[in-house]
Amino acid sequence: MADKTVKELAEMVGKTTDAVKQQLVDAGLPARAEDDLVTELEQEKLVTYLKQSHGQQEKRRISLKSKTTSTARVTGSSGKSKSVNVEVRKKKVFEKPDPEKMAEELAAREQALIESQERAAKEAEERAATKKKAEERQAATLAAMRASLGSSKKSDDKNDDISTSVVVKKGGKATAEVKPKEQPKKKVAATKPKVETAAERKARETREKEEARLREIELETRRTQAEEAQKRTLEQMRKMAGKYTDREPVTEVRKDEPLAEGLVGDALEESFEKERREIKRGSNSTGTRGRRRKNQDEREIKNRKNGLRSTQASQHKFEKPVEKIVYDVEISEQISVADLAQRMAVKAREVTKLLMKMGEMARESDTIDQATASLLVEEMGHNPVPVSDTKVEDDLQYAVDERSSNIQTRPPVVTIMGHVDHGKTSLLDKIRETKVANGEAGGITQHIGAYHVKTDRGVITFLDTPGHAAFSAMRSRGAQATDIVVLVVAADDGMMPQTAEAIDHARAAGTPIIVAINKMDKPGADPDRVLNELTTKEVVSEEWGGDTPMARISAKTGEGIEDLLEFISLQAELMELEAPLDGAAQGVVIESRLEKGRGPVVSVLVKKGTLKQGDLVLAGEHYGKVRALTDEHGQRIKSAGPSIPVEILGLPETPAAGSEFLVVTDEKKAREVADFRTNRERERQLERQNAMRLESMFDQMGQGDVSFLNIVLKTDVRGSLEALLAALNELSTDEVKVRVISSGVGPISESDVTLAESSEAVLLGFNVRADATARRKADTANMDIRYYSVIYGLIDDVKSAMSGMLAPEHREKILGVADVREVFRSSKFGAAAGCMVVEGTIYRNKPIRVLRDDQVIFTGQLQSLRRYKEDVNEVRTGMECGLAVRGYDVEAGDKIEVFEIQEFARTI
Numbered sequence: 001m002a003d004k005t006v007k008e009l010a011e012m013v014g015k016t017t018d019a020v021k022q023q024l025v026d027a028g029l030p031a032r033a034e035d036d037l038v039t040e041l042e043q044e045k046l047v048t049y050l051k052q053s054h055g056q057q058e059k060r061r062i063s064l065k066s067k068t069t070s071t072a073r074v075t076g077s078s079g080k081s082k083s084v085n086v087e088v089r090k091k092k093v094f095e096k097p098d099p100e101k102m103a104e105e106l107a108a109r110e111q112a113l114i115e116s117q118e119r120a121a122k123e124a125e126e127r128a129a130t131k132k133k134a135e136e137r138q139a140a141t142l143a144a145m146r147a148s149l150g151s152s153k154k155s156d157d158k159n160d161d162i163s164t165s166v167v168v169k170k171g172g173k174a175t176a177e178v179k180p181k182e183q184p185k186k187k188v189a190a191t192k193p194k195v196e197t198a199a200e201r202k203a204r205e206t207r208e209k210e211e212a213r214l215r216e217i218e219l220e221t222r223r224t225q226a227e228e229a230q231k232r233t234l235e236q237m238r239k240m241a242g243k244y245t246d247r248e249p250v251t252e253v254r255k256d257e258p259l260a261e262g263l264v265g266d267a268l269e270e271s272f273e274k275e276r277r278e279i280k281r282g283s284n285s286t287g288t289r290g291r292r293r294k295n296q297d298e299r300e301i302k303n304r305k306n307g308l309r310s311t312q313a314s315q316h317k318f319e320k321p322v323e324k325i326v327y328d329v330e331i332s333e334q335i336s337v338a339d340l341a342q343r344m345a346v347k348a349r350e351v352t353k354l355l356m357k358m359g360e361m362a363r364e365s366d367t368i369d370q371a372t373a374s375l376l377v378e379e380m381g382h383n384p385v386p387v388s389d390t391k392v393e394d395d396l397q398y399a400v401d402e403r404s405s406n407i408q409t410r411p412p413v414v415t416i417m418g419h420v421d422h423g424k425t426s427l428l429d430k431i432r433e434t435k436v437a438n439g440e441a442g443g444i445t446q447h448i449g450a451y452h453v454k455t456d457r458g459v460i461t462f463l464d465t466p467g468h469a470a471f472s473a474m475r476s477r478g479a480q481a482t483d484i485v486v487l488v489v490a491a492d493d494g495m496m497p498q499t500a501e502a503i504d505h506a507r508a509a510g511t512p513i514i515v516a517i518n519k520m521d522k523p524g525a526d527p528d529r530v531l532n533e534l535t536t537k538e539v540v541s542e543e544w545g546g547d548t549p550m551a552r553i554s555a556k557t558g559e560g561i562e563d564l565l566e567f568i569s570l571q572a573e574l575m576e577l578e579a580p581l582d583g584a585a586q587g588v589v590i591e592s593r594l595e596k597g598r599g600p601v602v603s604v605l606v607k608k609g610t611l612k613q614g615d616l617v618l619a620g621e622h623y624g625k626v627r628a629l630t631d632e633h634g635q636r637i638k639s640a641g642p643s644i645p646v647e648i649l650g651l652p653e654t655p656a657a658g659s660e661f662l663v664v665t666d667e668k669k670a671r672e673v674a675d676f677r678t679n680r681e682r683e684r685q686l687e688r689q690n691a692m693r694l695e696s697m698f699d700q701m702g703q704g705d706v707s708f709l710n711i712v713l714k715t716d717v718r719g720s721l722e723a724l725l726a727a728l729n730e731l732s733t734d735e736v737k738v739r740v741i742s743s744g745v746g747p748i749s750e751s752d753v754t755l756a757e758s759s760e761a762v763l764l765g766f767n768v769r770a771d772a773t774a775r776r777k778a779d780t781a782n783m784d785i786r787y788y789s790v791i792y793g794l795i796d797d798v799k800s801a802m803s804g805m806l807a808p809e810h811r812e813k814i815l816g817v818a819d820v821r822e823v824f825r826s827s828k829f830g831a832a833a834g835c836m837v838v839e840g841t842i843y844r845n846k847p848i849r850v851l852r853d854d855q856v857i858f859t860g861q862l863q864s865l866r867r868y869k870e871d872v873n874e875v876r877t878g879m880e881c882g883l884a885v886r887g888y889d890v891e892a893g894d895k896i897e898v899f900e901i902q903e904f905a906r907t908i
């Protein structure tokens with residue numbers, strides 16, 4: 001760069017002289033005229049200024065300080081103070097670049113790359129053309145020079161010894177030099193022309209201008225390439241960002257590279273360096289650079305085609321290239337750790353490790369519950385698919401349903417409910433008496449928990465287990481055995497608590513209600529009152545515009561019973577009750593008992609299909625072949641269709657009342673389901689026991705005053721047992737808890753007595769008696785065995801026992817109040833108060849309180865109570881007295897209140 005005039009500069013950059021002059025001033029240089037020279041230094045200054053103003057910032061040196069060090073003075077244990085260096089390190093965090101922004105940037109850079117390549121090609125062409133022109137010009141100049149030299153040689157010969165050459169020095173100043181005459185010819189030819197002609201000068205200037213432009217292009221190319229490198233680096237960073245998000249970068253950030261700016265780690269920095277080196281090398285040799293550039297571009301394209309692979313891809317070889325397989329893992333309600341691991345195709349150790357992390361210590365053989373297993377599976381990146389343990393059961397049920405066909409109308413199943421003594425049993429008996437005993441020739445009615453009657457409108461089946469307790473026990477087992485509830489309300493008693501409860505139960509089950517207003521024969525019968533009271537529970541008679549049929553009956557005389565049966569049949573018709581007649585039978589266990597000589601006798605109600613002798617029945621946890629079928633009259637029958645109650649023999653044990661039964665063909669499946677149910681029941685039992693243990697622990701820890709009433713209970717049939725257990729369970733309160741230590745069906749045995757004795761339990765028998773040995777044992781142990789035949793009798797007794805265990809309640813009772821009118825002081829008695837008894841009686845020996853402005857200010861005792869001069873024990877309302885309070889001086893206007901603490905027994 002040579003010194004140039006303002007005009008020359010303007011020509012060079014293709015701007016007006018005025019614009020250049022202004023730029024010079026803006027760049028902080030002195031103002032110039034058109035022909036003033038601008039020195040090289042000034043030109044550089046101007047170029048720097050222009051670059052800056054066009055956004056080409058001077059290359060900044062970025063120095064990121066990851067740590068700062070300062071000095072602090074501290075006093076040591078010896079008391080001496082010393083200075084310590086405090087180094088504060090900054091946390092480096094990778095920022096994940098925004099993918100959208102990156103994509104935009106990438107597109108822009110690609111466009112810029114294409115443009116710059118096109119520009120470079122064009123410029124190369126121009127350069128070649130210019131070079132050619134320059135060479136031509138030079139050749140022409142040389143020819144001219146040679147020509148002029150030839151003519152001057154002739155004149156030299158004339159001037160003999162001196163030749164003058166004019167050398168144009170920097171700045172265009174010409175100086176004359178005297179050269180020795182005998183200059184070798186070839187030397188003259190080798191040197192540049194001594195005098196620069198106007199054409200030469202112009203050529204040189206053009207050349208310089210061209211060179212400057214080329215430098216600019218070079219710079220531009222380098223810049224583009226640097227940007228390219230940056231782009232690639234950022235691209236890699238974007239790909240790597242995901243992998244590094246959770247990690248703390250451990251590498252140091254390079255400080256001398258603007259691209260780094262605290263973002264790039266070692267790997268990226270290295271890649272950047274590589275790019276930089278390539279660019280640097282490329283700039284030294286245009287040819288090599290071009291080749292390299294080409295190769296690089298080819299690589300780029302190849303890499304792009306290959307997706308994520310890049311020139312730096314080899315740096316991340318540690319990554320596992322395989323894609324993770326996500327399994328759908330079926331999880332049953334309980335699953336072993338080993339089994340779960342197998343389903344996820346991992347080692348069991350990995351599962352136990354994860355469990356440990358989650359705070360659960362488990363071995364491979366341990367079983368975990370469905371919720372924990374689901375969590376684990378999710379944690380390990382798979383999909384948990386919870387499956388029901390009842391799948392085998394469901395499959396079995398499905399198979400049974402599949403085999404059902406020939407859908408027919410079936411008889412309704414009716415349960416009779418109502419308050420105690422309102423006549424439920426009487427009603428059932430009356431219906432049976434009129435419809436069964438009389439209807440069936442010679443039939444001996446047998447108690448099987450249900451019976452069916454034939455009416456003009458069809459068959460009706462009654463469940464002979466009256467009361468809502470049995471109804472709810474069945475429902476709690478999922479057996480919706482009842483279609484209609486007949487609610488018995490005594491006309492002379494009206495709606496009672498258990499009437500309301502029965503309504504709630506029926507409502508909860510969605511079972512329609514028919515009301516039987518009983519005891520209409522009684523003189524005190526008031527059916528309207530019943531109707532009225534029932535409306536409070538939103539049971540409105542059809543007569544009153546509601547939808548509940550109500551029959552006025554007498555279980556004693558049989559009046560209205562036909563109407564009731566008619567209502568039931570009509571309701572059944574409305575409900576369009578249907579069931580498949582053919583196919584495998586299924587239904588519900590009504591009752592089961594152990595009978596001497598017959599073994600387990602199970603009463604069932606068929607709900608679907610037809611139950612036949614010889615069928616394989618699965619009921620609850622037991623299964624077996626039906627040896628015999630008996631109807632309610634004790635008659636052996638071959639089969640029973642829908643809604644028909646029968647007794648079956650052949651099961652190995654007594655299933656619980658309310659259990660569902662079904663006929664299966666596959667014994668293996670039946671065993672599988674039976675086993676599963678047994679295990680489930682055992683687990684439930686264990687859970688209950690654990691809960692009990694826990695409960696006891698808490699009780700002991702926190703509330704020392706909780707009492708337990710332990711019970712050993714034996715009943716005749718499972719139905720009563722379920723009902724009683726449910727009822728007893730509800731009796732527990734915060735203070736007294738009922739704990740059934742043992743319960744079962746059958747007579748009270750010696751072991752029951754032993755258990756009751758050891759656990760300090762009361763021994764209760766419902767419709768069963770203790771055998772001889774048990775009786776003897778109870779006598780020796782001085783134990784009381786209580787027998788019942790009415791559920792409510794048993795419950796009431798338990799309630800009383802619980803009440804006896806309750807701590808008595810203490811209540812305070814005010815016995816009398818006296819107003820203090822005057823206070824006298826005597827040296828002998830101290831302060832004595834003259835009072836008037838205004839309420840009750842003032843007692844000398846009872847506790848007192850002193851009240852001032854109706855606020856208690858003292859509680860204590862009287863020191864003396866006198867009437868006139870005599871000491872007395874009590875003074876009644878309206879009488880005057882003198883009294884002294886021990887340890888307290890009363891004032892006129894105070895009130896003396898006498899009280900006592902009374903004990904009240906509490907009931908459950």
Ligand SMILES: Nc1nc2c(ncn2[C@@H]2O[C@H](COP(=O)(O)OP(=O)(O)OP(=O)(O)O)[C@@H](O)[C@H]2O)c(=O)[nH]1
Nearest residue numbers: 419420421422423424425426518519522554555556
């Ligand atoms: N006068 C009269 N008495 C009846 C009628 N129905 C029942 N009783 C009497 O009422 C009492 C109770 O009858 P139950 O049939 O035992 O009543 P329940 O509702 O079954 O009683 P629990 O089984 O204890 O809940 C008995 O003394 C019956 O004789 C009736 O229609 N008229």
